Amino acid sequence: MCSTCGCGQAEIVLDSGKSAGAHAHDHAHDHAHDHDHHHHHDNGAIDYGNGPAGAHAPGVSQERMVAIERDIMSKNDAYARDNRRALAAKGVFALNLVSSPGSGKTTLLARTIEALKDRLPVSVVEGDQQTSNDAERIRATGAPAIQINTGKGCHLDAHMVGHAIETLDPAPNSVLFIENVGNLVCPAGFDLGEAHKVVVLSVTEGEDKPLKYPDMFVAADLMLLNKSDLLPHLDFDVGLCLANALRINPHLQTLVVSARTGEGLSAFVAWIEANAARRAAAMAKGGA
Amino acid sequence: MHEMSLTESIVEIAVETARKEGAERVTRVVVDVGQLSHVEPEALEFCFAAVARGTIVEGARLEVARVPGAGFCSDCGKTVAIAERFSPCPECGGFRVQMTAGDELKVREMEIA
Numbered sequence: 001m002c003s004t005c006g007c008g009q010a011e012i013v014l015d016s017g018k019s020a021g022a023h024a025h026d027h028a029h030d031h032a033h034d035h036d037h038h039h040h041h042d043n044g045a046i047d048y049g050n051g052p053a054g055a056h057a058p059g060v061s062q063e064r065m066v067a068i069e070r071d072i073m074s075k076n077d078a079y080a081r082d083n084r085r086a087l088a089a090k091g092v093f094a095l096n097l098v099s100s101p102g103s104g105k106t107t108l109l110a111r112t113i114e115a116l117k118d119r120l121p122v123s124v125v126e127g128d129q130q131t132s133n134d135a136e137r138i139r140a141t142g143a144p145a146i147q148i149n150t151g152k153g154c155h156l157d158a159h160m161v162g163h164a165i166e167t168l169d170p171a172p173n174s175v176l177f178i179e180n181v182g183n184l185v186c187p188a189g190f191d192l193g194e195a196h197k198v199v200v201l202s203v204t205e206g207e208d209k210p211l212k213y214p215d216m217f218v219a220a221d222l223m224l225l226n227k228s229d230l231l232p233h234l235d236f237d238v239g240l241c242l243a244n245a246l247r248i249n250p251h252l253q254t255l256v257v258s259a260r261t262g263e264g265l266s267a268f269v270a271w272i273e274a275n276a277a278r279r280a281a282a283m284a285k286g287g288a
Numbered sequence: 289m290h291e292m293s294l295t296e297s298i299v300e301i302a303v304e305t306a307r308k309e310g311a312e313r314v315t316r317v318v319v320d321v322g323q324l325s326h327v328e329p330e331a332l333e334f335c336f337a338a339v340a341r342g343t344i345v346e347g348a349r350l351e352v353a354r355v356p357g358a359g360f361c362s363d364c365g366k367t368v369a370i371a372e373r374f375s376p377c378p379e380c381g382g383f384r385v386q387m388t389a390g391d392e393l394k395v396r397e398m399e400i401a
Contacts, residue, residue, distance in 0.1 A: 063315060063399055063400065063401045064399065064400060064401075065397050065398070065399050065400075066305055066309055066311075066397060066398055066399075066400055067396070067397045068301060068302075068305055068395045068396060068397055068398060069394065069395075069396060069397075070301050070394065070395050071393060071394050071395075072294055072297045072298055072301070072319070072393040072394060072395060073294075073297070073393060074297075074301075075297050075300060075301075076297070152292075153292075153293065154290055155290055155293075157293065185290075185326065186290035188326070189290065189326060190290075214373055214374050215326050215373070218374075247374070247383060248374050
């Protein structure tokens with residue numbers, strides 16, 4: 001990690017597979033993001049005149065308390081707002097795909113792109129700790145993809161994604177998929193500037209995952225229950241799983257899909273088209 | 289573990305504030321962490337010293353203030369204490385409880401010299 005500014009060390013690997021440069025300060029702080037955030041309370045200094053130093057004498061160090069009252073996530077949220085604004089300006093509909101490792105996100109994504117690409121341009125940001133295997137799998141579908149390797153990081157943050165979007169430069173009026181690091185915990189807390197989080201759960205994972213990892217199911221707007229082709233071989237109770245998810249988040253929409261057989265994928269594609277159109281209409285009316 | 293990046297944000301906010309205040313060093317940083325937030329205070333404390341190293345915040349003490357969880361139960365029509373996210377209302381057992389406190393993640397104040 002970078003000890004000067006405290007930002008996490010992420011290496012963005014570009015399409016060519018070459019490194020875009022290890023983390024360096026001229027890189028990290030010389031970009032389009034606005035580093036100026038609002039400091040509503042920054043001037044609310046409280047001076048305890050009788051601190052340990054005892055006096056206001058010049059040259060004597062005087063300890064004092066400074067009120068800050070700033071949300072720890074405010075940095076990330078500011079980047080997320082920038083991303084959301086940049087995406088909206090180009091009419092890009094962005095989905096943040098989250099799940100545990102092995103839920104079948106990448107296969108599902110590849111199948112979805114095949115079904116969607118004749119109707120809407122698609123591009124992908126892939127997040128993993130290491131390797132660019134997933135970006136290569138996506139590129140095989142013909143969609144442009146950029147890989148972010150988070151190194152030790154357990155999630156994508158809005159800063160990394162902002163750089164990836166700049167490099168990827170998605171087409172106007174297109175769909176952008178952000179495939180997050182496989183992790184059912186940490187990515188829930190980080191807004192990337194997406195329109196919706198889509199949580200993928202597979203039927204091999206257990207019906208109680210929404211109860212065990214509620215944050216992710218609260219943060220998501222759509223749940224895809226994947227690998228439905230395996231249901232005949234399992235004791236998995238689909239109804240119980242959906243009930244658990246809806247108990248955590250009553251507004252969650254759910255679809256049962258199989259990336260392998262294609263079951264339910266046309267419903268997912270329809271969901272994407274409908275929500276992208278709804279968002280575009282809201283933008284045209286000047287809404288957010 | 290995302291406590292590392294949260295700690296990075298805490299240190300970053302502290303460094304910015306210290307610079308603005310013209311401080312020579314930071315001796316204490318106080319953060320509010322809700323009991324229902326997905327953050328482990330011990331992990332924050334563990335990361336803090338490592339992240340602060342080499343900055344003006346190095347050597348500062350991190351104080352984690354826990355904010356208890358509370359929610360508004362729409363069936364009982366009042367605020368109730370909740371020990372876990374999405375747990376039922378302790379009085380009526382219903383799940384129509386909207387969290388109102390305990391989700392905090394905030395740098396409250398710091399002591400500078």
